[in-house]
Amino acid sequence: MLINVSTLLQEPVGHARRYTADHELVAVPELRFAQEITGSIRLIRSERGVLVTADLDLSPVDLQCGRCLEMFETPVSIEFDEEFVLDHDPITGRRVEVDVDEFRIDQQRHLDLSEAVRQYEESALPLQPLCRPDCLGLCPKCGHNLNTGPCGCAAAASDDRWSALARLQERLGTEDGDGAPEA
Ligand SMILES: [Zn+2]
Structure with a gap:
C-alpha cells in the first residue's frame, strides 16, 4: 500500500x-x-x-x-x-x-x-507460540499429540502404578504373616 x-x-x-x-x-x-x-x-x-x-x-x-x-x-x-x-x-x-x-x-x-x-x-508474534494456553503437548515417550486424547503410554503408566501397588500389598501381606523375623 x-x-x-x-x-x-x-x-x-x-x-x-x-x-x-x-x-x-x-x-x-x-x-x-x-x-x-x-x-x-x-x-x-x-x-x-x-x-x-x-x-x-x-x-x-x-x-x-x-x-x-x-x-x-x-x-x-x-x-x-x-x-x-x-x-x-x-x-x-x-x-x-x-x-x-x-x-x-x-x-x-x-x-x-x-x-x-x-x-x-x-x-x-509470540516467541513461544501455543495453539491454546492449556495445550497438553506431545507424549515424551511416543510423540502422540495429547490434545487428541491419552495415548497408550498413559495407560501403561497407570498399569505400572497399579502393579506397583499390588506388589506393595503383597509384600505387606507376607510381612504381616507371623511378624517375627526368621531365625
Ligand atoms: Zn499445541
Missing part, C-alpha cells in the same frame, strides 16, 4: 490526514513478506516528513505450536507511531541527514507502510 503524501508535504507542520485501510496489501518481496491491513492510519506533517500513527488488524498468521507442533492460525493486531522522513527538504531540495534504520518517503513522495508492518508484526 503506497500513500501519496506530496500534498501533505506542502502543508505546514501539524497538518493531518486520516486514511482507512480495508484489506490493503502490503509486501516486502525480498523478505517474502505479504500481509493485508485493515484499520486506521493517521498522517501528520512533521518537521522531517510525516508522522504515521497506525492501528491495524492484519490477516491471521500461521504459527506452529511450541508444545504439540501443530499449525494454528492466530489473529494479529499492531499499533505504531513512526516518522517517515524525506532525505531532502521538499521546498529547498537540500539533502537531509537520514539514519539507515529510519523509514523513508521515496522520491515520488510515496509512503510505504510495508516494512513497518513487517517489523511490528514480527514483534507482535
Whole structure:
C-alpha cells in the first residue's frame, strides 16, 4: 500500500490526514513478506516528513505450536507511531541527514507502510507460540499429540502404578504373616 503524501508535504507542520485501510496489501518481496491491513492510519506533517500513527488488524498468521507442533492460525493486531522522513527538504531540495534504520518517503513522495508492518508484526508474534494456553503437548515417550486424547503410554503408566501397588500389598501381606523375623 503506497500513500501519496506530496500534498501533505506542502502543508505546514501539524497538518493531518486520516486514511482507512480495508484489506490493503502490503509486501516486502525480498523478505517474502505479504500481509493485508485493515484499520486506521493517521498522517501528520512533521518537521522531517510525516508522522504515521497506525492501528491495524492484519490477516491471521500461521504459527506452529511450541508444545504439540501443530499449525494454528492466530489473529494479529499492531499499533505504531513512526516518522517517515524525506532525505531532502521538499521546498529547498537540500539533502537531509537520514539514519539507515529510519523509514523513508521515496522520491515520488510515496509512503510505504510495508516494512513497518513487517517489523511490528514480527514483534507482535509470540516467541513461544501455543495453539491454546492449556495445550497438553506431545507424549515424551511416543510423540502422540495429547490434545487428541491419552495415548497408550498413559495407560501403561497407570498399569505400572497399579502393579506397583499390588506388589506393595503383597509384600505387606507376607510381612504381616507371623511378624517375627526368621531365625
Ligand atoms: Zn499445541
